[in-house]
Every structure is written in structure tokens, then in C-alpha cells.
């Protein structure tokens with residue numbers, strides 16, 4: 001499929017940039033919700049190609065970054081229990097808890113394993129029937145179907161030594177929370193393409209109407225992002241606030257019905273605290289009553305957790321788009337990817353880590 | 368970790384009652400669960416995230432998007448202005 005390569009086509013990219021410039025008459029501030037898009041924007045310098053005054057505000061769509069500190073601390077406590085095999089996606093291992101991180105637990109002798117897919121964790125559970133195997137089930141709507149299917153399989157196959165530490169978060173309630181904030185400067189959203197591959201786009205028209213913001217479903221290749229920005233600017237200039245799908249090759253309006261049916265069965269909506277932001281009503285999923293026996297929080301009664309966030313870290317403001325990472329005094333000094341003070345410095349999708357990887361030298365020259 | 372990547376289905380087989388595929392990502396091959404794209408066939412491209420295909424890539428839409436990009440550029444060159 002030749003077209004996959006063509007989405008990196010620099011000639012077309014240049015044309016799209018020219019179109020954006022030609023369409024822009026005023027300053028606009030738009031938010032890309034997804035951390036994968038933030039990474040791509042900073043890595044390719046897309047924000048620096050935009051007309052003066054067109055600003056990309058980096059949103060809270062990095063699941064690693066917003067996983068609440070209390071859940072990280074619970075993960076650390078469970079992973080340290082004797083006999084437990086704690087499985088996780090790799091980027092959770094350096095996320096700082098109140099005291100240490102999962103790497104610390106591992107080097108102190110804990111059995112912490114990095115897996116590619118939650119199904120790998122289920123496999124480990126079947127191979128080790130005398131051990132408790134826990135998977136750290138975080139992520140947005142993109143990741144939830146994988147975790148849901150794994151729990152469904154555990155139940156179907158009768159794997160009783162497997163459980164899920166669940167901290168799923170949902171995009172639409174976060175968009176509402178951002179718009180409700182008094183400090184909000186966001187005038188439009190690039191919605192996260194792969195979230196919509198699963199969920200479709202039906203949740204967005206009410207948000208676009210209620211807050212008067214264009215919402216353009218956008219992919220991750222540089223061309224996709226430029227096209228999302230172009231369509232957003234055209235809408236803003238015309239005073240429109242519609243939902244558009246600029247990523248139809250991977251997003252159908254109705255989403256993925258099979259995945260949504262599984263999500264409906266395995267999860268139910270709950271209030272969720274977002275690290276750095278606070279509680280957002282109805283913004284998460286937890287296991288439904290049918291699957292509660294697989295809830296690691298119930299299986300391991302972890303109590304007495306006292307959370308303690310670094311006083312230097314301003315990741316909450318970064319995640320809400322109120323400051324850019326380098327405006328944090330600790331950026332690149334006390335806080336680096338090797339020694340992160342906040343979760344936004346850990347994941348490749350965290351804004352602080354993206355700025356550190358691709359902008360650090362420019363920023364030093366500027367100051 | 369929210370990124371999903373496109374890959375080509377090489378072969379499909381069932382495991383534990385679930386359709387699984389070998390998927391090629393530009394040379395790297397991985398096992399991918401096809402539960403959510405039950406109609407996908409070998410040779411098709413799927414968007415894969417943490418070992419699960421979440422959507423079949425629509426070749427026709429991709430072509431159309433690229434054709435639109437091309438057209439915008441051509442219009443601009445021919446008429447010396449940008450369609451809004």
C-alpha cells in the first residue's frame with residue numbers, strides 16, 4: 001500500500017502549510033487532545049510552521065501522565081507483594097509515585113514485567129497458576145478494548161489468578177472539563193483519531209454545539225495533523241463549530257461496534273481523578289459488576305496510601321495548556337526523563353518529555 | 368502508548384476461541400488479536416494498538432484524502448489563489 005508512505009510527503013505538507021497561512025486572518029488557539037499528536041507536532045516542528053498567533057495548546061491526552069498518583073502508589077504496593085507478577089506497558093515503569101517508581105520495586109526484587117499486550121499478561125497468568133498476575137490497565141478509549149477483551153478471556157477461560165488494576169480515562173468528559181475551566185483559552189479541538197476509531201464520533205456534536213468549538217477528528221502523520229489544523233482554521237474563520245472527520249481512513253462515524261459492545265459489557269462509567277487536574281465527573285471506566293472479581297483493587301486491599309506530589313512540578317498546568325513545559329522552572333534542571341519529577345516528563349507522549357527530546361537545545365539558545 | 372500503527376495481515380488462525388493474526392509492520396511481525404475486526408482478511412491493513420486490531424484501514428479513503436491534497440495544490444497553482 002503505497003499511500004501509507006505518502007502521508008509523510010513533504011511536498012504535500014508544504015502545500016497544506018501554505019493553505020493554512022492563506023486561510024488565517026486572526027490569532028487562534030486550538031488544542032490537540034492526544035499525546036501522540038503532541039509528540040508528532042513537536043517532533044516535526046509543526047507548531048513552528050503555523051502562522052504567528054495560531055497556537056497549539058497541548059492537551060491532557062497522555063494516559064501515562066494523567067493516571068492518578070494514588071493508583072500509581074497502589075500499583076507500587078501491589079507489585080511489591082510477595083508472589084505477585086506485576087505486568088505493565090513499559091512507559092509506566094518510570095512514572096514517579098509518592099516514593100519510588102515501578103523500576104525501584106523491580107530492582108528491590110519485585111517481579112515487574114513489561115508486556116506488549118495485556119494478552120501477554122494473561123498468558124503469563126496461565127503459565128504461572130500458583131502466582132497472582134496483575135496487569136496495569138491504563139489508557140484511553142483506544143486501549144480499553146484490549147484490556148476489556150483480556151478480562152473477558154480470563155473469565156471465559158476460568159483464569160482466577162489474573163486481575164486488572166484499572167484506571168481508564170475518557171476523552172469527551174475531559175473536553176467538557178477543559179471548556180468549563182475559567183482559565184480556558186481553547187477555541188477548537190483536534191480530536192484523537194484512534195480514540196474515534198473505537199468510539200466513533202457521535203459523542204462530539206453535543207460538545208461542539210454546547211461550547212461553540214469546532215472539533216476535527218485528526219490522525220497522527222504530519223499530513224494528517226496539518227489537514228486537521230487546516231480544517232479547524234477554516235471553520236474558525238467562518239465562525240462555524242462543526243464536527244468533521246479528517247481521518248476517514250481509520251475512523252468510521254459509527255466507530256467499531258464489536259469493540260464498543262465489549263466495552264459496554266466489561267466496563268462501567270465512573271468518576272476519575274486525573275493527575276495534575278483533579279476529579280472529572282464520569283471521566284473513567286472501571287470493571288462492571290459482572291467482572292468485579294478481576295479487580296486488583298479488591299483482590300489486594302491496599303490501604304493507608306498517603307500521596308505526595310513533588311512541590312516543584314507544574315504538570316497540572318502543562319496538562320491543562322496553561323503553561324508550556326519550558327516555563328516550569330524545573331524543566332531540564334531538576335526534572336529530566338532520567339529523573340522525572342512529574343509524569344509528563346516520562347512518557348514519549350508527555351508534553352514535557354517531547355519538549356525535552358526535540359526542543360531543549362533551541363530553548364537553551366533562546367534564553 | 369496511545370499510538371496505533373498500521374500493519375498488514377499475513378495469516379489468520381484461531382487460538383483459545385479468538386481469531387489471531389500474524390501482522391507485518393514493515394518487517395517486524397507480531398501476533399495480533401482480530402476479535403474487533405472479524406471480517407478482516409489476509410492481505411488487508413489494520414490499525415493495531417497493544418496487540419489488538421481496532422479498525423481496518425480504508426484504502427479508498429486514504430487515496431481520496433491524498434487526491435484532495437493534490438487537488439488543492441493544483442488549484443492554487445492554476446488560479447494563483449487558495450480556495451477557502
Ligand code: SF4
Nearest residue numbers: 314315328335342352
Ligand atoms: S518539567 Fe518536570 S517538574 Fe516541570 S511540569 Fe514538567 S514534569 Fe513537572
